[in-house]
Amino acid sequence: xxxxxxxxxxxxxxxxxxxxxxxxxxxxxxxxxxxxxxxxxxxxxxxxxxxxxxxxxxxxxxxxxxxxxxxxxxxxxxxxxxxxxxxxxxxxxxxxxxxxxxxxxxxxxxxxx
Amino acid sequence: xxxxxxxxxxxxxxxxxxxxxxxxxxxxxxxxxxxxxxxxxxxxxxxxxxxxxxxxxxxxxxxxxxxxxxxxxxxxxxxxxxxxxxxxxxxxxxxxxxxxxxxxxxxx
Numbered sequence: 001x002x003x004x005x006x007x008x009x010x011x012x013x014x015x016x017x018x019x020x021x022x023x024x025x026x027x028x029x030x031x032x033x034x035x036x037x038x039x040x041x042x043x044x045x046x047x048x049x050x051x052x053x054x055x056x057x058x059x060x061x062x063x064x065x066x067x068x069x070x071x072x073x074x075x076x077x078x079x080x081x082x083x084x085x086x087x088x089x090x091x092x093x094x095x096x097x098x099x100x101x102x103x104x105x106x107x108x109x110x111x112x113x
Numbered sequence: 114x115x116x117x118x119x120x121x122x123x124x125x126x127x128x129x130x131x132x133x134x135x136x137x138x139x140x141x142x143x144x145x146x147x148x149x150x151x152x153x154x155x156x157x158x159x160x161x162x163x164x165x166x167x168x169x170x171x172x173x174x175x176x177x178x179x180x181x182x183x184x185x186x187x188x189x190x191x192x193x194x195x196x197x198x199x200x201x202x203x204x205x206x207x208x209x210x211x212x213x214x215x216x217x218x219x220x221x
Contacts, residue, residue, distance in 0.1 A: 033209075042117075042199055042211030058208075090156065100207060102146060104156040 003027065006091050006105035013112050019078040021108050023091030029103075030096040032074035034058075034066060036087040037107075043090060049074055050096070081112045116140045117202050119212035126190045126219050134215045136200035138181040143203050145176045145183040150197040150214070159185070159198075190219045 004025045013019045025032065030051050035043035045058030047066035055066040063085060065077040078085055088109050092102040118137045126132050136145065147159040160167050162176040162183065171191075176183040183200055197214040204210070 035211075040213070042213045043201075044211070045208065088154070092156075100144070100203060100209075101158060101161040102201075102209065103158060104148075107154050107156075 004091055004093050004103050004105040006089075006108050008108060009106065010109045011111070013078075013081045013110065015082060015112060017081050017112075019081050019110065019112075021076040021078075021089055021091075021110070023074045023076075023105060024072050025074075025091075025093040025103075026072065027093060027095075027103070028071060029093035030071075031094045031100065032068065033092040033094070033102070034064075034074070034076045035090045035092065036060070037090060038087050046076065046089075083112045086110060086112045116210045117200060117212040119198075119200055119215050121215060122213070123216040124218070126187075126194075126217065128190060128192060128219055128221050130190055131186070131188050132190065132217075133187070134185040134198055134200075134217075136183045136185075136202070136212055138183075138202045140202060140204050140210065142176075142178060142181065142183075143205055145174075145203070146201045146209070147174055147183070147185050148199045148201065149194075150199065152196060156199075187217075190217075192219050192221065195219045 033048040034046045049068040067075045091105040094100045094102045145162045149157045160174040164178040166175040171188040173186040201209045201211045
């Protein structure tokens with residue numbers, strides 16, 4: 001089974017502060033993704049990456065940056081956190097085409113006060 | 114979401130009964146994935162589908178790309194099947210779009 005590990009599991013941040021969410025996968029998958037999930041909704045794509053050094057904008061990238069320094073690690077960065085970014089964030093990895101089956105981490109619950 | 118519509122939004126089942134969840138797409142979906150988010154919040158990948166059907170134990174899923182829908186059938190529902198089921202459709206750019214989920218409650 002694919003292993004995707006997120007840290008931290010929970011985070012409380014102050015408005016205007018910088019937040020970094022980390023994700024590590026040990027499956028040698030090319031693709032990695034960051035989603036957010038808000039109450040009563042599905043997942044929305046923030047940023048994704050096709051491999052080390054690559055980052056691409058998803059559907060809701062505003063207010064977020066991403067970094068993929070290696071095949072294994074993909075970070076989501078909130079330079080100036082706002083209360084509207086309070087959410088649960090999920091990282092996922094996938095092997096890439098032609099079989100992009102995704103495996104998710106356990107999620108990070110972020111509260112911005 | 115608008116591009117991937119799941120129905121019903123919520124469902125309550127008696128243990129041991131059968132049901133079906135549905136996903137309709139307004140995008141040209143090339144593949145479909147079904148996930149279960151359990152009460153702890155973890156997302157478990159149930160199926161990855163190209164057009165056709167797959168079966169795994171009490172679960173069976175079908176994807177019809179021409180008619181733009183997918184179904185997930187649950188047979189002999191068990192308490193541990195409770196959770197939120199999400200479908201996600203992949204378009205020809207490789208991007209995955211999620212539906213808003215079906216909340217399933219299985220009662221003894």
